[in-house]
Amino acid sequence: AEEQPVEPDGPLPGSDNNQEKKVRLSPAKMSTKNSTDLVEYVDKSHAFLPIIPNTQRGQLEDRLNNQARTIAFLLEQAFRIKEDISACLQGTHGFRKEESLARKLLESHIQTITSIVKKLSQNIEM
The missing domain is CATH 1.20.5 (Single alpha-helices involved in coiled-coils or other helix-helix interfaces)
Structure with missing residues (x-):
């Protein structure tokens, strides 16, 4: 069976268009994905760690x-x-x-x- 691209169910609650975009998947789609892929990070331009003064x-x-x-x-x-x-x-x-x-x-x-x-x-x- 060929894998079809998974379409996201929509943005996570509380996410703005200006912030890093995260995608929420339904439980049915989660069961077919790797646990590491449950939250897909679309925008990788932001730093991972917070800036420390x-x-x-x-x-x-x-x-x-x-x-x-x-x-x-x-x-x-x-x-x-x-x-x-x-x-x-x-x-x-x-x-x-x-x-x-x-x-x-x-x-x-x-x-x-x-x-x-x-x-x-x-x-x-x-």
Whole structure:
């Protein structure tokens, strides 16, 4: 079966001719379209993101810089603590199997936490 072009049911309520034109489709037509195509944007000349005034932009940049410094400090502190704990664990060698197993488990947990913190840091930087 050949696909016929879908005619819109009309403009969305509250839309002006001067604004970006969006097209509303009936439920019957929606069921035959992709969910990503339910609202069709006709005019793509407008920017996607809103314009941010310079005063707000400066405040946002300051907040991001403060957040970056805080994250860097916390990461440095976490790695320092990890190194301290690892050094303590390596310095106290127990003679029992239980102590050895507990030490290995704790080191494994520390490595897991460190890798999670690194991943979170990378995600925040993106």
